Amino acid sequence: MRIGPIDIDRPVILAPMEDVTDRAFRQLCKRFGADIVYTEFVSAEALRRGAEKTLRKLVLEAGERPVAVQIFGSTVESMVEATAVAEEYAPDFIDINFGCPTKKVAGKGAGAALLREPGKMAAIAEAVVRRSSLPVTAKTRIGWDHDSINIIDVLRRLEDAGIQALAIHGRTRSDMYKGRADWNWIAEAKNHARIPVIANGDIWSAEDALAMFRHTGADGIMIGRGAIGNPFIFGQAKHLLQTGVVLPMPGFSLRIHAAIDHLELSVACKGEKYGTIEMRRHYSTYLKGLPKVSVVRNAIVREDDWQLVTEILLAYERECEGYARDGRIKEYAEYLNDHSDKLVLNY
Structure with missing residues (x-):
């Protein structure tokens, strides 16, 4: 999977999670085999205001690389300004959060809320790509709810906007984190994609990681909640992918x-x-x-x-x-x- 100069075969990636993927946890996951890590998602509005607590989330360590900064916002202007700030911290690429379902993000018109405004989503993505000197990727869900699954349309719009890879969580916004992620829609998106697709949702073990690759044909996989208290999952997944051997659970x-x-x-x-x-x-x-x-x-x-x-x-x-x-x-x-x-x- 290639993102700008980054080229990793079937990467196993740490997903961005608020209050989880801080500098300490990112470094630990890298030690245990994560190929790429993401910061916690950071608010564009907070970045443009220079909020100290938010800026601290952008501090990176050399041992984390490759590492992405993920930003979210609801306007072109705020996201362009946030991109400029984020680049000052020298991540390997910028990622746009089009998938967070929480009230504090989607409730303010950002994150997954933009699935209801795909034209605005594409405009934000295009503006960030145009402003950034780094590769730009995005993360989203398959739709707002089960009556409006629009991931194929979203994929095409983001490709045209210049996004270099798309991570897809196999749930709608209305699902939040309930039920099972729908891997079929990720596979369908991969069949239509001209850019790398990263599959996300319900990877709790190395066996799940292998199953996700096989089911979706994705170029990479992304692990979120399955890594909390379990950074070993990255090395376990990679070992299984490379050797076909399941390692024992950590004692x-x-x-x-x-x-x-x-x-x-x-x-x-x-x-x-x-x-x-x-x-x-x-x-x-x-x-x-x-x-x-x-x-x-x-x-x-x-x-x-x-x-x-x-x-x-x-x-x-x-x-x-x-x-x-x-x-x-x-x-x-x-x-x-x-x-x-x-x-x-x-x-």
Whole structure:
């Protein structure tokens, strides 16, 4: 899949997610194999006003590349100005959010709301392409609702506007995140496309990633919620695509240490106070399904010292070793049957 100078065969991509794909999480996902990462989506209006909190979302690290900045807005003027600001932070390409279904975005005429105004969507895309010295891509949904699925028309308009790739989430705006993503419409769009198509929606495992490629014929796939607390999915997906072999699920030790790495990156990016506090939302997904997890989770979400959080997590890892020997961590107990000389499930 080619976007400007970027050329990656069947890339596995981290989707933009508000309050999730910050600098720390992007770096972690790159460590575990994400080919391309996106920033959180940022408001064009906030960028043109120079809002400090929004500008911080544009700060990038060399180790994240290739990385895209995603912007959203409802007017040509704001999006053109936002493009100029975003380019100052030197991303590899600019992405336009035409798919966010939330009230704070679509309710203000941006994101998925523009699916009801495809002419305006195309005008915004054309203006951003004309203003940008970087490649421009977009992300959208298959339509506003099931009575107005217009992804093929949208695709053609965005191609004509100069968009270099289109990521498609296989839901309508009215679906929000409910039900199952419709991969058939992504496949139909791919059949009509002159530009790369990136498939998005309901990729929760490496097997899902392979199935998405096979079902849609997409040039790349994009993983959103399936990566939260599970950055391992990128390496797992790529290994399966390249070898046909399914790797084992990460064991408790790898999951705990990934949470610790994420915490350390968060503190490095945001400082001790905010880096520690903003990590709290992630622990439940890293530790999901482990024995007596509620006790440790309740302890770490109340702790403001990141070093003490790390100590609690390392102590919990030692507890889990005991639970595993007792057979209370199923996948670990099964692993021990074949690897009796090892205590940590690695891959």
